[in-house]
Amino acid sequence: MGNITAFLAMGGYARFVWPAYGLTLLVLTANVMLPLWRERALRRRLRRRHNQERA
Amino acid sequence: MYAWITKYASPRYAYNLACRLTPWFAWSAALLFIAGLYGGLVYAPPDYQQGDGFRIIYVHVPAAWMSLFTYMVMAGAGAAGLIWKTKVSDAVARNCAPLGAAFTFLALCTGSLWGKPMWGTYWVWDARLTSELILLFLYLGYMALQSAIEEKRTAARAGAVLALVGVVNIPIIHYSVIWWNTLHQGPTITLTGAPTMATSMLIPLLIMTLAYMCYFGAVLLVRVRVDILAQERNSTWVREVVAEAGG
Amino acid sequence: MKGTAAPVAFLALLRRDLVLGLRYLADLSNPLLLFLIVITLFPLSLGPDKNLLQSLAPAIIWVAAVLASSLSLDAVFRSDYEDGSLEQILLSPSPALVLVGAKILAHWLLSGAPLILFALLAGVFLYLPKAAILPLVLTLLLGTPVLSLVGAVAGALTVGLRGSALLQTLIILPLYIPLLIFATAAINHAVQGQAIAGELYFLGALLVLALTLAPLAVASSLRIRVG
Numbered sequence: 001m002g003n004i005t006a007f008l009a010m011g012g013y014a015r016f017v018w019p020a021y022g023l024t025l026l027v028l029t030a031n032v033m034l035p036l037w038r039e040r041a042l043r044r045r046l047r048r049r050h051n052q053e054r055a
Numbered sequence: 056m057y058a059w060i061t062k063y064a065s066p067r068y069a070y071n072l073a074c075r076l077t078p079w080f081a082w083s084a085a086l087l088f089i090a091g092l093y094g095g096l097v098y099a100p101p102d103y104q105q106g107d108g109f110r111i112i113y114v115h116v117p118a119a120w121m122s123l124f125t126y127m128v129m130a131g132a133g134a135a136g137l138i139w140k141t142k143v144s145d146a147v148a149r150n151c152a153p154l155g156a157a158f159t160f161l162a163l164c165t166g167s168l169w170g171k172p173m174w175g176t177y178w179v180w181d182a183r184l185t186s187e188l189i190l191l192f193l194y195l196g197y198m199a200l201q202s203a204i205e206e207k208r209t210a211a212r213a214g215a216v217l218a219l220v221g222v223v224n225i226p227i228i229h230y231s232v233i234w235w236n237t238l239h240q241g242p243t244i245t246l247t248g249a250p251t252m253a254t255s256m257l258i259p260l261l262i263m264t265l266a267y268m269c270y271f272g273a274v275l276l277v278r279v280r281v282d283i284l285a286q287e288r289n290s291t292w293v294r295e296v297v298a299e300a301g302g
Numbered sequence: 303m304k305g306t307a308a309p310v311a312f313l314a315l316l317r318r319d320l321v322l323g324l325r326y327l328a329d330l331s332n333p334l335l336l337f338l339i340v341i342t343l344f345p346l347s348l349g350p351d352k353n354l355l356q357s358l359a360p361a362i363i364w365v366a367a368v369l370a371s372s373l374s375l376d377a378v379f380r381s382d383y384e385d386g387s388l389e390q391i392l393l394s395p396s397p398a399l400v401l402v403g404a405k406i407l408a409h410w411l412l413s414g415a416p417l418i419l420f421a422l423l424a425g426v427f428l429y430l431p432k433a434a435i436l437p438l439v440l441t442l443l444l445g446t447p448v449l450s451l452v453g454a455v456a457g458a459l460t461v462g463l464r465g466s467a468l469l470q471t472l473i474i475l476p477l478y479i480p481l482l483i484f485a486t487a488a489i490n491h492a493v494q495g496q497a498i499a500g501e502l503y504f505l506g507a508l509l510v511l512a513l514t515l516a517p518l519a520v521a522s523s524l525r526i527r528v529g
Binding site for chain 2 (some may be wrong): 452455459460463464465466469472473475477478479480483484487508511517518522525526527
């Protein structure tokens with residue numbers, strides 16, 4: 001238990017280290033999610049359009 | 056040579072290649088991130104001067120490195136588009152920009168968070184941070200130019216010229232900023248700390264850098280394949296791909 | 303035939319641009335006016351203290367020069383683009399590089415060169431020390447052509463676009479930074495009594511680099527945007 005608190009405290013620098021890592025995680029995740037969402041939306045839209053054209 | 060390029064640079068081939076390569080990059084990135092984070096946050100010992108605060112280096116330095124690397128890829132892809140007129144290289148170039156800007160943004164923010172406990176201020180005009188800020192402006196200018204030109208092919212070619220002008224300028228800017236920094240006797244310790252780092256500190260840094268590069272590869276491939284799908288939406292092969300199962 | 307046509311075409315285009323530039327005086331005077339206004343903003347916001355203004359003078363003058371120059375870039379290609387003469391220029395048998403060079407030279411003669419005189423006037427407003435006058439002129443002589451050359455690239459890339467004036471400035475200002483750093487350092491060092499040959503050589507190198515590469519980039523950009 002003590003180990004984890006010490007780890008989280010980061011020798012007193014927690015206020016700086018964790019936001020830095022947190023922001024990095026946020027930005028990197030967003031950059032993965034955005035194109036994947038766009039791909040899904042695009043495929044859905046195209047499939048719908050192709051079905052309409054065939055009909 | 057030209058026939059080889061037109062075959063392998065065809066949007067359909069590039070799309071399939073991108074789909075096949077993405078998992079490799081993605082999984083490599085994931086594993087490397089886990090190893091790097093463990094190495095950086097747990098394994099590496101606290102720094103003599105900076106304590107645990109130095110651990111920001113493991114997200115700051117790779118981001119800064121990637122911001123430059125991405126620009127080079129962007130300029131290279133742009134050059135390829137100018138020389139061989141391939142649509143795929145245009146797509147690669149234009150998709151590098153937001154990624155590169157994101158890396159630059161991260162480098163600046165993490166650098167700021169590193170600077171505050173070390174020098175007391177959220178911003179320091181040290182050579183690296185100043186160069187990163189200028190690089191961010193270069194990325195934003197590139198993106199502004201691309202969005203201002205409506206026709207995609209023209210936008211890509213104009214962007215390529217701008218990126219190449221930027222590539223020539225980046226070493227000049229970097230050198231000028233370093234010179235400027237020494238001139239005005241800024242903080243004598245640069246943000247990267249001691250010139251030599253203990254191996255136990257260096258290895259996680261290398262792992263994290265590799266992780267970022269694999270991440271870059273994976274994300275770029277996804278973005279490019281979406282771009283290709285959108286651009287080639289009317290062709291038959293896209294119809295087949297889209298008709299297949301899957302969200 | 304092409305070889306003999308080039309110098310003639312160069313001079314013809316140069317003369318045409320100069321005549322047009324002098325006819326539409328607003329295009330010429332507005333950037334210079336802007337320069338002066340920006341200069342006056344500084345004493346107004348900093349206070350009239352002579353020592354403060356004197357120490358900041360080289361920087362203020364150069365920043366104002368950079369801003370004024372980047373805003374004058376719009377004029378280089380826009381009117382030709384709008385009336386179709388830009389296409390004519392690109393279609394002509396003379397090499398594009400020669401014609402582009404003429405337009406850039408005209409721009410410098412109309413904006414950069416007068417700027418040097420206005421900068422001396424600004425020096426009076428900002429109590430520029432005597433030791434700084436020659437370095438100021440030298441850095442401007444070496445630097446304003448670079449402003450025109452590199453600026454023309456941005457002008458060519460954005461010609462005819464909506465909001466092009468602002469877009470040009472956004473694109474070009476980061477590229478002006480090395481010039482700014484070395485020019486102001488040169489003047490400040492001269493005031494402190496140091497030799498500034500190194501800084502001037504660097505500015506000279508920037509000029510040579512710009513002379514070699516910028517016309518090429520401008521011609522390519524024009525062909526991409528207009529061709």
